[in-house]
Amino acid sequence: xxxxxxxxxxxxxxxxxxxxxxxxxxREATLSTHEDVNAxxxxxxxxxxxxxxxxxxxLSEMVEAQVLTCRLEVESDLAGPIERLGDGRYRAVLVxxxxxxxxxxxxxCLEDWxxxxxxxxxxxxxxxx
Amino acid sequence: xxxxxxxxxxxxxxxxxxxxxVSLNRWEWNRALFFGLIVLIAEVALATGLVLRxxxxxxxxxxxxxxxxxxxxxxxxxxxxxxxxxxxxxATQRPNVFITFLIGGGVILSAGAWVVDRVAxxxxxxxxxxxxxxxLSGISYPSGGLLVDDVTVLAQEVPGANDDQIRWLLRxxxxx
Numbered sequence: 001x002x003x004x005x006x007x008x009x010x011x012x013x014x015x016x017x018x019x020x021x022x023x024x025x026x027r028e029a030t031l032s033t034h035e036d037v038n039a040x041x042x043x044x045x046x047x048x049x050x051x052x053x054x055x056x057x058x059l060s061e062m063v064e065a066q067v068l069t070c071r072l073e074v075e076s077d078l079a080g081p082i083e084r085l086g087d088g089r090y091r092a093v094l095v096x097x098x099x100x101x102x103x104x105x106x107x108x109c110l111e112d113w114x115x116x117x118x119x120x121x122x123x124x125x126x127x128x129x
Numbered sequence: 130x131x132x133x134x135x136x137x138x139x140x141x142x143x144x145x146x147x148x149x150x151v152s153l154n155r156w157e158w159n160r161a162l163f164f165g166l167i168v169l170i171a172e173v174a175l176a177t178g179l180v181l182r183x184x185x186x187x188x189x190x191x192x193x194x195x196x197x198x199x200x201x202x203x204x205x206x207x208x209x210x211x212x213x214x215x216x217x218x219x220a221t222q223r224p225n226v227f228i229t230f231l232i233g234g235g236v237i238l239s240a241g242a243w244v245v246d247r248v249a250x251x252x253x254x255x256x257x258x259x260x261x262x263x264x265l266s267g268i269s270y271p272s273g274g275l276l277v278d279d280v281t282v283l284a285q286e287v288p289g290a291n292d293d294q295i296r297w298l299l300r301x302x303x304x305x
Contacts, residue, residue: 108157111155111157112158113160113163
């Protein structure tokens, strides 16, 4: 067996290993696993911007719509209205506190393309004890 | 230009795949779907480009004219086709396997025929000869020969005795 053939086989084995490890890592990263949280609530601070929306649509409406939509994907609920901090920034509080998996899912939903013409950026997602 | 197009396609494929994985890792499903769609489009485009490039190569090979010099050189150096019946054609100059078999077969057949002939000669039975003799006795000459006796001579005047052929057969003088 030549060195070139051995090299090809080794390269194929390495590629297969990388692919398997990558798929397993992606599976682990996208798996929802819940756990008890030692916190009372979760505070959310985000900034948003809109582009190309309709005239009678405001950024606050879009932010509220997206936060409420994403709230449906986690086990927590909004504790009070969404506060407008100005300059396109908003703050909300969710109870009970989000565990790590829910935090990632909630952040991903908020920064995802859920509603047209709006893009949100999560600045803070902290646990409040 | 083609290199740029290929690089753009490959870059789109790699970047789309990378951002798809990143979006999946961040739980951004819509973004992951979008980048997955980009990856799919780039993959189809690259595959189509590869197929078209292969077809173009084939078409170029088919349409490319043949160099007459090369064709002549190949024609002149073409190895002769093997003459598989050469051995049969040279049979008159030198002996070969075919002739050997032919002669040998003829000898064997002649020997067999000779043996059969000998056996047939030896096996012809006397019973058969006797049977043949009996069959031939019906048409054989009389045992006493064709010489007639006096009675027959006296009977020469019977009807039909004046037949010249009969008289010749009886070795008699023509009728007076």
